Amino acid sequence: MLGSSVEIRNVDKFFGDFQALDKVNLQIKRGEFFSLLGPSGCGKTTLLRIIAGLEYPDSGDVLFDGISVVSIPANKREANTIFQNYALFPHLTVFENIAFSLRLKKMSENEIREKVEKLINLVRLEGQENKKPIQLSGGQRQRVAIARALANEPKVLLLDEPVSALDAKLRQELLLELDNLHDQVGITFIYVTHDQAEAISVSDHVAVMNNGRIVQIGTPYEIYESPADRFVATFIGETNLMKAEVVDVNDEFIRVIAKGLGEFSCYKDKEVSKGDKILLTLRPEKIKISTKPLEGINSFHGVVEEEIYMGYQTKYFVRLDEGYILKIYKQHVNYLLDEKIIHWKDEVFVTWNPNDSFIVEVEKG
Amino acid sequence: MNPGKFSRLITFLILIFFYIPIFVVIMFSFNASKSPVWVGFSFMWYKELFTSSYTIWKAFLNSIIVAISASFVATVLGTLGAIGLYWGKFKGKDYIWIISYLPLIIPDIIIGVSLLIFFVFIKMKLSLLTIFIAHVTFSLPYALMIVFSRLQDFEYSIIEAAYDLGATEEIALFKVIVPISFPGILAAFFMSLTLSIDDFVITFFVAGPGSTTLPLKIYSMIRFGISPTINAISTLMLVGTIVMSIFMRKYLRYIF
Numbered sequence A: 001m002l003g004s005s006v007e008i009r010n011v012d013k014f015f016g017d018f019q020a021l022d023k024v025n026l027q028i029k030r031g032e033f034f035s036l037l038g039p040s041g042c043g044k045t046t047l048l049r050i051i052a053g054l055e056y057p058d059s060g061d062v063l064f065d066g067i068s069v070v071s072i073p074a075n076k077r078e079a080n081t082i083f084q085n086y087a088l089f090p091h092l093t094v095f096e097n098i099a100f101s102l103r104l105k106k107m108s109e110n111e112i113r114e115k116v117e118k119l120i121n122l123v124r125l126e127g128q129e130n131k132k133p134i135q136l137s138g139g140q141r142q143r144v145a146i147a148r149a150l151a152n153e154p155k156v157l158l159l160d161e162p163v164s165a166l167d168a169k170l171r172q173e174l175l176l177e178l179d180n181l182h183d184q185v186g187i188t189f190i191y192v193t194h195d196q197a198e199a200i201s202v203s204d205h206v207a208v209m210n211n212g213r214i215v216q217i218g219t220p221y222e223i224y225e226s227p228a229d230r231f232v233a234t235f236i237g238e239t240n241l242m243k244a245e246v247v248d249v250n251d252e253f254i255r256v257i258a259k260g261l262g263e264f265s266c267y268k269d270k271e272v273s274k275g276d277k278i279l280l281t282l283r284p285e286k287i288k289i290s291t292k293p294l295e296g297i298n299s300f301h302g303v304v305e306e307e308i309y310m311g312y313q314t315k316y317f318v319r320l321d322e323g324y325i326l327k328i329y330k331q332h333v334n335y336l337l338d339e340k341i342i343h344w345k346d347e348v349f350v351t352w353n354p355n356d357s358f359i360v361e362v363e364k365g
Numbered sequence B: 001m002n003p004g005k006f007s008r009l010i011t012f013l014i015l016i017f018f019y020i021p022i023f024v025v026i027m028f029s030f031n032a033s034k035s036p037v038w039v040g041f042s043f044m045w046y047k048e049l050f051t052s053s054y055t056i057w058k059a060f061l062n063s064i065i066v067a068i069s070a071s072f073v074a075t076v077l078g079t080l081g082a083i084g085l086y087w088g089k090f091k092g093k094d095y096i097w098i099i100s101y102l103p104l105i106i107p108d109i110i111i112g113v114s115l116l117i118f119f120v121f122i123k124m125k126l127s128l129l130t131i132f133i134a135h136v137t138f139s140l141p142y143a144l145m146i147v148f149s150r151l152q153d154f155e156y157s158i159i160e161a162a163y164d165l166g167a168t169e170e171i172a173l174f175k176v177i178v179p180i181s182f183p184g185i186l187a188a189f190f191m192s193l194t195l196s197i198d199d200f201v202i203t204f205f206v207a208g209p210g211s212t213t214l215p216l217k218i219y220s221m222i223r224f225g226i227s228p229t230i231n232a233i234s235t236l237m238l239v240g241t242i243v244m245s246i247f248m249r250k251y252l253r254y255i256f
């Protein structure tokens, strides 16, 4: 493998009195596509800069392939960064931007030409060699930044929101390209983003950050399907949060009672006992909705309060008989031929599988 | 009168006010008489300037030597100072910033007097060297300000990108910072050049025997009545300035 593994051990970072990173621990395998996901200001860029060597941790350690690199300055570290604003050299052409690190290594003109041409093909910038960054589109600039970073043959590529400055369609395209590129070059990618959809769609593992702390690390699937806490549940995708009290505990399932909902069953994914107050999360697409009564352990009746047609799906807000408003996403498999189109003010039945809700907070009762 | 016409008139008047004296100088440099009355067209003063005005040329040469060397040094120091002030992190930066641009508003006469007292105090003989030092001193804040304002529109992450790609501090300075801010550096150099070429007040205090610059020379000549050779050299300098500014514009365009 060409990439390095990266380990962050107990890293703290202060800016004055403000703690930007708080005991951050991460293990990133070699060759992995790893994402740091979190809201603006949570410390993603700071952590990335510490990995790059552009910022020093106040305590803790950073290791590449098991060897500490904190004492190695940025210009000697085998990691290269794609900056949030690309930071291309405005006075140099595309060719010279990409050749920057090669010229520093005193390579021969032929070698440089050969290598830059290869990279230009890789990021599909043929014909743009002699343009200055100012003459390029946003997407092209991003590709120059990638080629420039790859020219240095890093073992770790650090990407700081590389597509956030682009429009939605281009963002999707470039994201796919990045994913392909990752497969081709085989080095470790550490990708920073505040967009959960981006992180989920391309990463092998995702670390969710909040207020300078890592709150959950897992595969995109784990992060989405079993969020560790309320923050992760609400930050990633949309969800229904339900406060409930445990009334009965079995081996696998528990019975709870919730204000606005009544009594229902859920999966016991955390140790709880009778009388505990818990917070549950339930994804809107996991709930079935129909105008006819539905079979199931957790079945409720309500009225559609709001209906938002999205094309590929419809979002419903259903007020249950006891008052709770449930968010439900219904996928359109065959919109017009579906049993019956559900509309505003319709009376509906809803149900979900007890396996689909997760406990995100427990308060011992 | 509508505002458009009015502002055009004002502009026109300002330009006349500006250029009539210059035009008069040009005109009389071609006058066939010593007195300021138009007699006829002639190149006689140019001939005199080029054949029998050794001291004027000496002064002109002194001016050029001082201007180029002082501007060069002021620009280098100003550039380094601007980079330090812009990106450096040290205590009292704000105060250093204030004292760096304060000389811009200190009257020349005070700078002149204090430099003279200083040179006398350290027992330095007044010569071209003292003029050079004085010119570096008063050009420096301008050079610093000009380069500084150029630095403001480029982002630090560009320098970090250079480090990230393996550059040392020196390489980042010479391959990234200097080329990007080169238009500003060049502008600082030309600004210093113009300041230096026509400085009279400060130079007057720190010039010694045999180190006369062109403005000092012209002043001393005028005391014995206006010689039209002054008109001739003024006209030539004017042409020089115009040529230089055209050249500079072209050059600045190439840099971007």
Ligand SMILES: Nc1ncnc2c1ncn2[C@@H]1O[C@H](COP(=O)(O)OP(=O)(O)OP(=O)(O)O)[C@@H](O)[C@H]1O
Binding pocket: A015, A018, A020, A038, A039, A040, A041, A042, A043, A044, A045, A046, A047, A194
């Ligand atoms: N040099 C600095 N001096 C002081 N505070 C800083 C500095 N750099 C970052 N911070 C603070 O640290 C916190 C984390 O910043 P960081 O840039 O890492 O956030 P981020 O997660 O990358 O956010 P965004 O998504 O907006 O880029 C912010 O509150 C920021 O104000």
Ligand SMILES: [Mg+2]
Binding pocket: A044, A045, A046, A084, A160
């Ligand atoms: Mg950031």
